[in-house]
Amino acid sequence: MRRSSSISVSSVFAIVALLWAGQGPGTRVTYRVRVVQDGDLELARGSVSGPAGTDLRFALRDDTAEVEALFQIVPEGDTVLVSGEFFTKRRLGRSRRGLGLWEQDTYRRSVRLAWGDTARVHLFGRPRPGTPPSEGLWVHVVLVRGFSGGEGRPAQELEVLDSTMDIVLEAVVRPRRAHVVMNLVRGDTVSGPRGFDLVPEAPARRVQLAMAGRTTTLEIGLARPEPAKSARDRVLALDADVVCLRIATPEVAQPVGVVCGRLNDVARRLPLPGGDTLVATFAWPAGR
């Protein structure tokens, strides 16, 4: 008896320690961001927060340069490893036909810092020797963690104080589950909608859809999309909220088709072999 109680106490301590380490499901991560020019001119400020695993997508654009980055964190004890995947475009001049010539670059930067410390991101390189340290444009990123208090949705806020630049802050969350609503359509007849909460890469499940007294059995499974073809899309994880629904019929070993889409409630249609059309919409699952 004494032994089991000591095990349970140690288990509780282990869970609490795991939560404090920033890796538990009840932890919420916040990126506080300030865009500063020449030391004291604040161009924008905002924050992005979300459950553990939330990334920050940042973009700053004007007529001569574009800097887009995806910041990801890996908590390790009291420190956190911040990695930034950068995609930049710089204007070099004009072609003989008068069109802009741009230089494109993709690279990665990372730094380790303590929770609550400030990471200063010099978007256009470190200050040149001889220039005042306050000169230039940079982004302050402060990482804070805390308990989620039951809030699982990502949140973001941005206040742009200088409209000469286009500044974007976005929370990037890869869905752990997706809510899929399916209908069968044939001519003017539509089956009743059926909704399922599916987990990406989980084994396929068998579902039945009834329409006009007839039942259609399908095997459905959710998968992540193939890696994006363009470097920019891969670097910025623009397909983070895209899922693919694989549909098969029990009689045929090969899948009937795949429907991919963002979790945005847009209906996507897939013709089935029997003449019916499957209509599927993807959405974020309801909060628990």
Place this chain on the structure above:
Amino acid sequence: MSDSHEHWLKQIDAELDGEMSLAERALLAKHLAACSHCSGARASQLEVRVALARSAGDPHARVVPRPTIRGRALAFWAVVALVVGVAGGWLAHGRWGGPGGALEDVRAAIVVH
């Protein structure tokens, strides 16, 4: 065109510029009497030079005056161009950096502040 013709065309040029000795002119005259191609080229050269002399306002000129560049003026302007180029490059490098610069200098950097 053969090398020998090239040689005689240069001789024709030298003759019309008045840069040939009497013996060289005699040698050229002997060749021109036998070579219709070179005598035709000489006639063309003469026509061109007369036309240029007339356009230059000297209908009786026997030799077209060539533009002369004084050595001192040339040296002066070469030095001026060199100084302006070096000074402009120095100032531009200080203001905007080199042409393109090192790639790492323009890439983003993250520092703990």
